[in-house]
Amino acid sequence: MALVLVFMGPPGAGKSTMAKKLVSDYGLAHFSTGDIIREKIASDPEFKAEFEALIKAGKLLDDERTKQLLLEKIKASDISNGFILDGYPRTVNQAKDLEEILKELGLELNGVIYFSLPEDVAVERLTQRLQCPKCGKIYNLASVRPKVDNICDDCGAKLVARSDDETESIRTRFREYEAKTKPVVEYYREQGLLYEIDVNDTVEANYKKLKDLVEKIKSKEIT
Numbered sequence: 001m002a003l004v005l006v007f008m009g010p011p012g013a014g015k016s017t018m019a020k021k022l023v024s025d026y027g028l029a030h031f032s033t034g035d036i037i038r039e040k041i042a043s044d045p046e047f048k049a050e051f052e053a054l055i056k057a058g059k060l061l062d063d064e065r066t067k068q069l070l071l072e073k074i075k076a077s078d079i080s081n082g083f084i085l086d087g088y089p090r091t092v093n094q095a096k097d098l099e100e101i102l103k104e105l106g107l108e109l110n111g112v113i114y115f116s117l118p119e120d121v122a123v124e125r126l127t128q129r130l131q132c133p134k135c136g137k138i139y140n141l142a143s144v145r146p147k148v149d150n151i152c153d154d155c156g157a158k159l160v161a162r163s164d165d166e167t168e169s170i171r172t173r174f175r176e177y178e179a180k181t182k183p184v185v186e187y188y189r190e191q192g193l194l195y196e197i198d199v200n201d202t203v204e205a206n207y208k209k210l211k212d213l214v215e216k217i218k219s220k221e222i223t
């Protein structure tokens with residue numbers, strides 16, 4: 001049976017690191033609406049023009065189009081073991097769209113995992129973040145250090161500090177995330193689908209908590 005999980009959590013929670021580990025341990029697919037939109041922009045000039053016009057007008061891609069793009073991407077992927085949704089849904093309306101997507105695929109949502117951590121810890125983590133300008137890999141001086149200082153493990157490029165990682169903008173993004181996603185968190189809590197993990201620990205310890213939780217969710221899914 002395919003496992004369907006939603007990952008939520010503020011910036012600095014380490015969602016993408018956790019997702020990568022879980023994907024490789026369980027053979028899951030991983031969908032991030034941000035990545036899907038970026039891919040579409042790169043491959044479809046018509047979409048690119050439409051999207052740029054939206055941004056210029058100060059708008060975002062509407063829920064219906066986002067839903068269609070996501071469904072298209074899921075249908076074109078191998079989801080035999082299941083998948084993780086990362087960065088979606090962000091609103092109750094999108095959560096309802098997700099229910100329709102899953103219904104169409106004959107699947108059910110097994111759990112929503114919320115990665116929580118104190119704001120100050122998130123700020124500390126993110127201000128120590130370095131990114132490879134060539135391949136996009138993210139390093140963190142507190143947890144995921146490069147093997148050679150300031151050099152990307154994968155491609156050898158010189159790492160740079162992420163430009164958006166200014167303390168104040170991190171605090172703003174952190175608070176905005178919590179405020180904006182609160183309704184959807186409550187929506188899933190009411191349905192008994194919400195699981196919270198405190199990720200104020202090392203990557204290894206956090207991942208162990210996640211894996212224990214996923215095993216619990218899986219056994220519930222089978223019974």
Ligand SMILES: [Zn+2]
Nearest residue numbers: 132135152155
């Ligand atoms: Zn690199």
